[in-house]
Amino acid sequence: MITVVGAGPAGLAAALSAANAGESVELIESGARLGGQYWRNLPNSIVVDQQALNHDFQSGKVLREKVQAHPNITVLLNTQVWRASHEEGISILHTISGGTTREIRTNKLILATGAYDRTLPFPGWDIPGVMTPGGVQALLKGNNVKAGKKIVIAGTGPFLLPVATGLAKYGVDVVGLFEANRLRRWIWQLPALLNNISAIKEGASYLHTLRKFKVRVQRGYAVVEAHSGSDGNLSAVTVARVKSDFSVIEGSQRKVVCDVAAIGWGFTADLSLAGNLGLMQQVSLLDGGTYVVVDEHQGTSQAGIFAAGEITGIGGSKLSLAEGEIAGSAAAGSETNTSKKRKLAKFASALLRTYPVGPNWQSWLKPETTICRCEEVTLEIIEKSVLDLGATDSRTVKLFTRCGMGMCQGRICGRSVNDVVARISGKPASDADRVSSAARPIASPILLGELAQIPIVD
Amino acid sequence: MKQPDAIVIGAGVVGSACALGLAKAGLKVVVLDRGPVSGGTTGAGEGNILVSDKEPGPELTLAIRSRNAWFEIADEIGAGFELEAKGGIVVARTQVGATALSHLAKRQQRAGVQAHELDRSALHQLEPYLDPSIDFGFHYPADAQCQPMLSAAQMLKALRSMGGEVITGAAVRAIHTKDSAISQVVTEKEKYSTEIVINATGTWAGEIAQMAGSYLPIAPRRGFILVSAPAPNLIRHKVYDADYVANVASDSTDLQSSAVVEGTKSGTILIGASRERVGFKSDFDVSILRILARQAISLFPILASVQLMRAYRGFRPFAPDHLPVIGEDGKIKGLWHAAGHEGAGIGLAPATAEIIVGQVLAREVFMDASPFSPRRFIQESAP
Ligand SMILES: Cc1cc2nc3c(=O)[nH]c(=O)nc-3n(C[C@H](O)[C@H](O)[C@H](O)COP(=O)(O)OP(=O)(O)OC[C@H]3O[C@@H](n4cnc5c(N)ncnc54)[C@H](O)[C@@H]3O)c2cc1C
Ligand SMILES: Cc1cc2nc3c(=O)[nH]c(=O)nc-3n(C[C@H](O)[C@H](O)[C@H](O)COP(=O)(O)OP(=O)(O)OC[C@H]3O[C@@H](n4cnc5c(N)ncnc54)[C@H](O)[C@@H]3O)c2cc1C
Numbered sequence: 001m002i003t004v005v006g007a008g009p010a011g012l013a014a015a016l017s018a019a020n021a022g023e024s025v026e027l028i029e030s031g032a033r034l035g036g037q038y039w040r041n042l043p044n045s046i047v048v049d050q051q052a053l054n055h056d057f058q059s060g061k062v063l064r065e066k067v068q069a070h071p072n073i074t075v076l077l078n079t080q081v082w083r084a085s086h087e088e089g090i091s092i093l094h095t096i097s098g099g100t101t102r103e104i105r106t107n108k109l110i111l112a113t114g115a116y117d118r119t120l121p122f123p124g125w126d127i128p129g130v131m132t133p134g135g136v137q138a139l140l141k142g143n144n145v146k147a148g149k150k151i152v153i154a155g156t157g158p159f160l161l162p163v164a165t166g167l168a169k170y171g172v173d174v175v176g177l178f179e180a181n182r183l184r185r186w187i188w189q190l191p192a193l194l195n196n197i198s199a200i201k202e203g204a205s206y207l208h209t210l211r212k213f214k215v216r217v218q219r220g221y222a223v224v225e226a227h228s229g230s231d232g233n234l235s236a237v238t239v240a241r242v243k244s245d246f247s248v249i250e251g252s253q254r255k256v257v258c259d260v261a262a263i264g265w266g267f268t269a270d271l272s273l274a275g276n277l278g279l280m281q282q283v284s285l286l287d288g289g290t291y292v293v294v295d296e297h298q299g300t301s302q303a304g305i306f307a308a309g310e311i312t313g314i315g316g317s318k319l320s321l322a323e324g325e326i327a328g329s330a331a332a333g334s335e336t337n338t339s340k341k342r343k344l345a346k347f348a349s350a351l352l353r354t355y356p357v358g359p360n361w362q363s364w365l366k367p368e369t370t371i372c373r374c375e376e377v378t379l380e381i382i383e384k385s386v387l388d389l390g391a392t393d394s395r396t397v398k399l400f401t402r403c404g405m406g407m408c409q410g411r412i413c414g415r416s417v418n419d420v421v422a423r424i425s426g427k428p429a430s431d432a433d434r435v436s437s438a439a440r441p442i443a444s445p446i447l448l449g450e451l452a453q454i455p456i457v458d
Numbered sequence: 459m460k461q462p463d464a465i466v467i468g469a470g471v472v473g474s475a476c477a478l479g480l481a482k483a484g485l486k487v488v489v490l491d492r493g494p495v496s497g498g499t500t501g502a503g504e505g506n507i508l509v510s511d512k513e514p515g516p517e518l519t520l521a522i523r524s525r526n527a528w529f530e531i532a533d534e535i536g537a538g539f540e541l542e543a544k545g546g547i548v549v550a551r552t553q554v555g556a557t558a559l560s561h562l563a564k565r566q567q568r569a570g571v572q573a574h575e576l577d578r579s580a581l582h583q584l585e586p587y588l589d590p591s592i593d594f595g596f597h598y599p600a601d602a603q604c605q606p607m608l609s610a611a612q613m614l615k616a617l618r619s620m621g622g623e624v625i626t627g628a629a630v631r632a633i634h635t636k637d638s639a640i641s642q643v644v645t646e647k648e649k650y651s652t653e654i655v656i657n658a659t660g661t662w663a664g665e666i667a668q669m670a671g672s673y674l675p676i677a678p679r680r681g682f683i684l685v686s687a688p689a690p691n692l693i694r695h696k697v698y699d700a701d702y703v704a705n706v707a708s709d710s711t712d713l714q715s716s717a718v719v720e721g722t723k724s725g726t727i728l729i730g731a732s733r734e735r736v737g738f739k740s741d742f743d744v745s746i747l748r749i750l751a752r753q754a755i756s757l758f759p760i761l762a763s764v765q766l767m768r769a770y771r772g773f774r775p776f777a778p779d780h781l782p783v784i785g786e787d788g789k790i791k792g793l794w795h796a797a798g799h800e801g802a803g804i805g806l807a808p809a810t811a812e813i814i815v816g817q818v819l820a821r822e823v824f825m826d827a828s829p830f831s832p833r834r835f836i837q838e839s840a841p
Pocket of ligand 2: 467468469470472473474490491492493494495496497498499500501502503505506507557597628629630658659661662665666680681682683730731771772773774775796797798799802803804805806
């Protein structure tokens with residue numbers, strides 16, 4: 001029996017390949033439907049043109065149907081793993097589903113918990129209407145809701161294009177797409193990028209569609225401040241031309257009127273369960289993110305635990321699929337073929353080098369800018385805790401200021417706090433500090449009443 | 459080579475209080491810690507400053523003085539560590555429990571602790587969400603709290619302003635003696651010549667004692683704390699069941715717990731803490747969380763519908779007789795221990811520092827501190 005957590009591309013592919021190898025599989029997903037971030041989809045009762053939202057919708061549908069129909073696979077939807085632990089080769093997953101708790105013990109676990117948009121703090125980012133591309137897309141794909149009337153898409157990364165395209169096709173007024181990195185980075189990575197012609201073609205088709213909808217893609221620009229109207233909601237953003245290190249070119253600032261700004265700076269892996277299970281993690285030199293360390297066959301540092309998809313490094317849906325397939329086969333003890341993964345990984349690395357986040361995003365901050373939204377901790381407070389109170393790392397800053405201790409448990413601010421503290425203290429954040437800011441003994445909230453009722457197993 | 463008058467090892471709450479006290483007495487002090495400020499058990503504690511949970515005896519005397527000393531320190535250094543005299547409420551649910559609690563409260567009152575008996579209506583007026591079946595308790599207005607990490611940091615800030623030095627990321631590797639007296643402290647970075655070392659390394663105090671050629675039987679006692687999602691204004695005091703006192707003093711190695719429940723300024727509710735002797739084991743079982751949740755709900759049923767957001771753990775430094783170790787080492791002259799405060803080190807830090815400063819400078823101290831003396835372990839260490 002193999003247990004898979006997460007039903008995005010990686011988890012689906014893992015479940016299927018393990019099941020095809022003859023294993024029985026239990027697939028656990030907190031969401032209401034299979035598909036994860038990428039194939040987030042509406043319930044069948046809502047009829048829309050899903051194809052318009054996701055060019056790859058068809059292949060996702062096929063994969064989901066295969067998984068659902070497979071006699072070896074049990075799918076557990078709406079089931080959240082809120083805590084996990086690992087001892088002597090056995091992983092224990094504590095799940096909660098509709099108020100019912102369960103404990104699952106398994107000696108073969110595939111973790112595919114994915115990633116979410118990386119946010120950077122900037123003046124005004126806590127104004128309602130400032131969102132992430134993933135959030136805007138989820139509203140549209142998952143709930144058939146348009147987040148706003150006039151939307152600005154900004155940040156960096158290849159996925160800004162499909163998001164903007166999906167919104168435009170759906171009749172949303174995309175008033176601008178601001179990509180902080182310049183085109184010349186593409187040229188530097190050209191040889192590696194040309195390895196994946198289909199992805200390049202895909203990008204070109206998005207650009208073509210955007211042109212049709214008169215959405216201009218402006219490279220080398222970033223949203224550096226957000227403004228609220230009299231109702232307290234977003235009314236405009238300041239867009240500025242930025243250098244490659246993301247510092248603002250003075251005089252280039254201008255205001256763009258909008259009611260939603262979807263801003264994303266790549267992705268942050270969801271390492272909550274990986275941390276619970278004690279999986280070795282490492283900071284990537286490519287994008288500075290923290291990821292689960294895996295071997296060629298997606299094996300982790302713990303016996304019997306495999307990891308696939310974005311938690312092992314950001315690479316997009318195709319790479320996630322390839323890794324999932326390998327993890328499923330490896331967990332089932334059958335042959336794996338890693339050549340496809342290697343090729344896709346090369347392309348993914350080139351993309352990450354094309355869309356880096358420049359360190360001087362910090363120059364956009366003002367002393368009163370909020371860094372941790374949940375606990376309302378500003379840059380000034382963090383500065384004081386370092387310069388005045390002698391905090392030397394993010395963990396200590398957290399203990400002094402409560403930043404990262406609120407509802408999101410540092411999911412949103414953790415990485416930014418690492419960077420901010422490193423700048424103020426003049427000392428780069430250690431890997432241990434970065435890993436610890438994603439450590440969450442409780443992976444997701446559970447009612448105390450539900451916790452109290454967990455039956456005693458001896 | 460630097461030549462400070464005294465070296466304090468440990469930048470937790472106890473070391474910080476000792477260092478500040480020594481500096482105020484005019485000594486040139488260097489604080490060394492292998493990690494950051496408040497990175498040890500101080501960074502994993504709860505900040506209760508309790509007089510209610512102690513049996514009359516030397517520890518209660520220490521606690522009463524310490525509680526007041528916290529407020530004096532706040533006045534002196536300008537607060538900044540969320541000190542608040544919030545008050546504690548201890549309840550009893552059974553006849554036996556109520557009798558035991560009344561008895562304890564009477565003896566505490568004789569020792570100078572304020573304790574007011576509460577009937578059902580008084581109790582529920584103070585804590586409207588308390589389980590309606592609970593009808594007996596005591597109110598301890600002196601029970602207070604602080605933010606332990608900030609407490610240590612603010613005291614060290616004050617120390618620096620007086621010319622003291624705080625060096626973090628500097629693990630002590632060796633302690634040299636000459637004729638059974640302290641002569642040198644060696645870190646991975648530097649060497650210091652000094653005649654006075656204060657061992658304020660909490661749970662790790664045995665290692666330092668050993669480095670200097672002595673012995674201290676300090677061991678870890680693990681504790682967990684649950685933190686809820688923000689649920690403001692549900693709980694107004696520190697509330698716990700009278701069983702807690704029995705638990706604190708217990709010798710059992712098994713898991714014990716009697717939840718202290720309290721609301722915080724940020725709106726979260728803290729539920730803590732369990733007590734277990736499992737060494738430095740960091741992985742944990744859901745059963746610990748469950749017991750704490752159950753106990754908290756049994757006091758405040760409304761908590762069943764509040765979310766658990768976070769949990770953290772720490773390792774209390776405990777001595778076999780559950781008394782802190784404060785005083786000069788039995789073998790090594792100039793080595794002073796200020797450690798082993800178990801689950802009360804935050805509360806007891808300032809008075810501990812007063813004893814240390816008094817003894818180091820051969821001044822009079824507010825109490826007879828001989829019950830805390832490390833000499834009590836000398837026989838144990840003899841081969
Ligand atoms: C806005 C946006 C646009 C994108 N556009 C593209 C694109 O055009 N092309 C492309 O290739 N890629 C795109 N991506 C990236 C793509 O979505 C990811 O590469 C892919 O989804 C990663 O797959 P995964 O299986 O690793 O994780 P995910 O798809 O994130 O799936 C992880 C799943 O695990 C579940 N989960 C997590 N934790 C738990 C838990 N504790 N208990 C139970 N379940 C849990 C989650 O609910 C989720 O369903 C885009 C992403 C975003 C956000
Ligand atoms: C869950 C829990 C809840 C608690 N709640 C409360 C409470 O409500 N009220 C209360 O009063 N107490 C409470 N406590 C107990 C309290 O936290 C401790 O008693 C107190 O923090 C001990 O402080 P300390 O300064 O002695 O030790 P620490 O804070 O552990 O400091 C010791 C320092 O020594 C350093 N060190 C160790 N070895 C070396 C070396 N070789 N070289 C250099 N440095 C070294 C460490 O890095 C550490 O920073 C609680 C404890 C736990 C675990």
